[in-house]
Amino acid sequence: MLTIRPAGPSDAGDICGLLNAIDRIETGRPETDLGAVEADLHHPDVDLEADSFLAFENGRLLGYALVWADSGPGRTDCHFRVLPGRAAAAARLLDLVEARARELAAGAPRPFLWLAPSGGRTLDPGLLPGRGYRTVRRYQVMTRPLGPADAAPVPPAGLTLRPCDGGESERRRAHALIEETFADHFGHVERPYEPWLDHIDGRALDWSLVWIAALPALGDVGVLLTRDDRTSMGWFSHLGVRAEARGRGVGAFLLRHGFAAYAARGRAVVGLGVDTGNTTGALALYEAHGMTAYHTVHTWELAL
Structure with a gap:
């Protein structure tokens, strides 16, 4: 029964x-x-x-x-x-x-x-x-194997990178960058800092695995938020680059830096999820760096 x-x-x-x-x-x-x-x-x-x-x-x-x-x-x-x-x-x-x-x-x-x-x-x-119900979006989980060849990449000219483990102010900066760079993404919801922390389970996050990229003339331009609390793989939760810094190799550098960091931690695989309808070229970026489709999830919508 x-x-x-x-x-x-x-x-x-x-x-x-x-x-x-x-x-x-x-x-x-x-x-x-x-x-x-x-x-x-x-x-x-x-x-x-x-x-x-x-x-x-x-x-x-x-x-x-x-x-x-x-x-x-x-x-x-x-x-x-x-x-x-x-x-x-x-x-x-x-x-x-x-x-x-x-x-x-x-x-x-x-x-x-x-x-x-x-x-x-x-x-x-x-x-x-x-x-x-009707399908409104398709998300692709992509993965990539890691190995000794995944060494720390050389940054684009002038770019600096810092881990986001310097306390509350750095966490708030990462939040602000994610809100800005994901503002136009399908389904994105703007959240104040404290609700955002709840949404990403941020209080259990290892913030040394979150990085902020900066350029001399533009300041902070990119963010990579990752987490190493999954059994099956390391996970890249958010990779965002401000609009005025796109096309300068920032996203590619952050991605390769993440590969190197997780290879150094002994991870064999990393993964991420991407909206296949994303207009910023994210899918092409991940494919160009050796990430391949692992499985697909559809979002279904029901008008109430």
């Missing part, structure tokens, strides 16, 4: 196990770390009793959904994962997710829900279109 209940902090291990079972189907290996699940469950904008749903059958966890609304009026986001072949669990979770999203977006002029369920191998292809 199918049963649904909210998630609690003590469910993190079981949720992580479910997500890794789905990862293995999607990508061939586990990709989800317990810390990431715990961060979601402890997010200050999430009310687990109202915003989380676990689907069980005879005591076995089949599906998980988490809803939040910290992205501005009208928009609700959702993590949604269900084991393949569990149509009843998937439909019931979506019923609950959509109802909660309508509550969270009530009164907005154009309320909508964004769902990024998986790469597609575990999802009934007719499920979301049959409920009125």
Whole structure:
């Protein structure tokens, strides 16, 4: 018999196990770390009793959904994962997710829900279109192997690089650069510093793995935010270059610096996610530096 209940902090291990079972189907290996699940469950904008749903059958966890609304009026986001072949669990979770999203977006002029369920191998292809969802974006996870050849690169003329481990002022500078350089990206939400820290789980971040690039005439022009808390690979979360400094090799240098830094840490692989519709040339940059497609995630939208 199918049963649904909210998630609690003590469910993190079981949720992580479910997500890794789905990862293995999607990508061939586990990709989800317990810390990431715990961060979601402890997010200050999430009310687990109202915003989380676990689907069980005879005591076995089949599906998980988490809803939040910290992205501005009208928009609700959702993590949604269900084991393949569990149509009843998937439909019931979506019923609950959509109802909660309508509550969270009530009164907005154009309320909508964004769902990024998986790469597609575990999802009934007719499920979301049959409920009125449409794909609005495709994101590609790209990876690159690392090795001894990934030495520290020579910076462009005049460029300096510093780690962002000098305290609060440097963290705020990284935040400002990310907000500026990602302002025109699809789906970007402008967040003040403290909510931004919550959003990126910044209080658990190793800030020595965040770097800011500067040029003499322009000051700080680029930022690379990375994290080394994933089991499967090092992760480049944000790479941004201010518009007036693009075309000067800043982005390429930051990327190669990240490769060298993670190779020196003993990592075998690094990865990142890129919006394939990005107009700044990010996809071409990553491909030119040896990164290849690992798997794809679609963002689905439902008008509420």
